[in-house]
Amino acid sequence: MGRPKALVELSGEPLVVRAVRVLADGGAAPILVVVGAAADEVRAVLPPDVHVVEAADWAAGMGASLKAGLAALEALEPVPDAVVVHLVDLPGMTAAAVARLADGAGPASLRRAAYAGRPAHPVVLGREHWAGVAARAHGDSGARGYLAGHPALELVECGDVAAPDDVDTPEQLERVLRG
Structure with a gap:
């Protein structure tokens, strides 16, 4: 893509700023953004009330x-x-999906957005699950290993209010831009 995904612009807005806006509009607070590549550039485009966390080993x-x-x-x-764990490269995510996922979430919550029954992002992790998720989060698997088959996992259908498609290539970005 030629630059970090967080800084790729969609309709003149960096994806990271769009993600923060969607989370805030969906009722998420406080908002933390974990940065790695181009951390200073990403930090510079974020609103001042966003907590920025540097992942030293982001690579x-x-x-x-x-x-x-x-x-x-x-x-x-x-x-x-x-x-609510949200990825920066999901331009089809909406505040309605975030609000639906987060509604009534508590320390024991374990929820994953689903689209036509297919699990995807974002996910909600209640505090009781954080240690278990962190222990199993390696490489690019994120929370996948912890969520897979967990008896407490609740799928929340969001296909009527959001799209799960991510943007990993210039071609995918072009498709999103064409709408």
């Missing part, structure tokens, strides 16, 4: 970023009951 994959974010949440006062 090791999504798992490292997830661990850094969960550790930072534990340091907040008060510690949130749950977190």
Whole structure:
């Protein structure tokens, strides 16, 4: 893509700014953004009320970023009951999907968005699950290993309010831009 995905613009807005807006409009607070590549450039485009967390070992994959974010949440006062984990490269995500996932979330919550029954992002991780997720988050698997087959996992259908398609290539970005 020629630059970090967080800084790729869609309709003149960096994907990371769009993701923060969607989370905020969906009721998520506080908002933490985990940065790695081009951390200073990403930080420069974020609103001042966003907590920025640097994942020192971000190159090791999504798992490292997830661990850094969960550790930072534990340091907040008060510690949130749950977190909505959202990826920056999902331009079809909406505030309605975030609100639906987060509605009534608590420390024991374990939810994953589904699209026509197919699990995808974002996910909600209640505080009781953070240590287990962090222990199993390696490479680019993120929370996948923890979520797979977990008896508490609740799929929340979001296909009527959002699209799960990510943007990993210039061709995918072009498709999104064409609408």
